Amino acid sequence: MPETANNVLITGTDPADETSLLDILDHVLNAGVIIRGNLVISLAGVDLIYVGLDVILTSVETAFTHMQIEAKAPQRLK
Amino acid sequence: MSLLVYCVTEASAVNPPSHCGVGGILVESVEHKGLRCFVSESTSVSGNHVREDALMFHQVLKDIFQLAAIIPFRFATILSDRPEVTAHLTEHSEEYASALSRLRDLVQMELRIQPKESSPEASAKTSGTEYLRHLQARRAKLEMVGQEFRQVGARWIKAWRQRESSHGIRCFALIDRIAVSDFRKEIGNMSVQLDLTARLSGPWPATQFLSEE
Numbered sequence: 001m002p003e004t005a006n007n008v009l010i011t012g013t014d015p016a017d018e019t020s021l022l023d024i025l026d027h028v029l030n031a032g033v034i035i036r037g038n039l040v041i042s043l044a045g046v047d048l049i050y051v052g053l054d055v056i057l058t059s060v061e062t063a064f065t066h067m068q069i070e071a072k073a074p075q076r077l078k
Numbered sequence: 079m080s081l082l083v084y085c086v087t088e089a090s091a092v093n094p095p096s097h098c099g100v101g102g103i104l105v106e107s108v109e110h111k112g113l114r115c116f117v118s119e120s121t122s123v124s125g126n127h128v129r130e131d132a133l134m135f136h137q138v139l140k141d142i143f144q145l146a147a148i149i150p151f152r153f154a155t156i157l158s159d160r161p162e163v164t165a166h167l168t169e170h171s172e173e174y175a176s177a178l179s180r181l182r183d184l185v186q187m188e189l190r191i192q193p194k195e196s197s198p199e200a201s202a203k204t205s206g207t208e209y210l211r212h213l214q215a216r217r218a219k220l221e222m223v224g225q226e227f228r229q230v231g232a233r234w235i236k237a238w239r240q241r242e243s244s245h246g247i248r249c250f251a252l253i254d255r256i257a258v259s260d261f262r263k264e265i266g267n268m269s270v271q272l273d274l275t276a277r278l279s280g281p282w283p284a285t286q287f288l289s290e291e
Contacts, residue, residue: 006276
């Protein structure tokens with residue numbers, strides 16, 4: 001008999017649960033009080049970027065994109 | 079030394095901390111005007127550890143949130159020193175105290191409802207007008223589903239906010255801390271049409287309800 005509906009997926013706030021991970025990162029990066037500030041991103045012990053926080057860490061997608069670039073091209077960034 | 083700031087609580091609600099925070103550095107607190115702000119000395123956030131640092135930040139928030147209502151800062155908010163933290167608390171003491179008092183025993187549950195990515199309906203549109211009509215119909219459908227969830231959980235919901243996101247809609251329910259289990263159970267008994275997905279997460283700090291609207 002074919003399914004006619006999808007159940008609601010229930011997740012918590014435990015990072016060990018893979019389905020919660022995206023929600024957690026979304027919340028720590030996108031929910032809460034914003035104070036303008038600056039952040040130094042270091043790669044291989046070298047400070048590379050110094051820009052407004054709200055430019056770097058505005059969304060999970062941005063953070064993931066950042067991490068993917070880093071994972072794919074570590075040699076180029078060194 | 080600059081400080082990474084985690085969250086603010088009512089000073090009387092939580093004792094001074096003894097956690098390790100981001101980078102394994104001890105979390106301390108700054109108490110001012112009846113508020114307590116949790117901080118740790120900051121190291122530069124490394125591109126290699128953004129995810130790990132964000133998760134450690136979350137763990138500190140989670141530990142404190144288990145004890146009391148919190149107003150979190152976004153990761154990674156850095157203030158220059160303790161006087162700057164105190165100045166921030168002074169500037170926002172009334173709004174923070176008011177929000178923490180109002181939200182003392184409440185938490186936020188979040189429901190994300192979105193169409194399945196591979197929905198054939200979405201990719202079959204041939205004109206701009208047709209595409210816009212499709213979006214309009216999709217929005218109306220998602221909002222209706224959101225309202226169905228709201229009605230089902232109505233007995234626990236103190237406040238409700240619903241907004242569109244790039245992938246669907248996000249619904250935020252403010253409920254009593256002690257009602258989380260019952261709310262999950264009730265919502266977990268619901269289902270959505272096959273072309274939709276729905277995910278309930280939480281409990282979260284009530285960041286969507288910091289201001290009264």
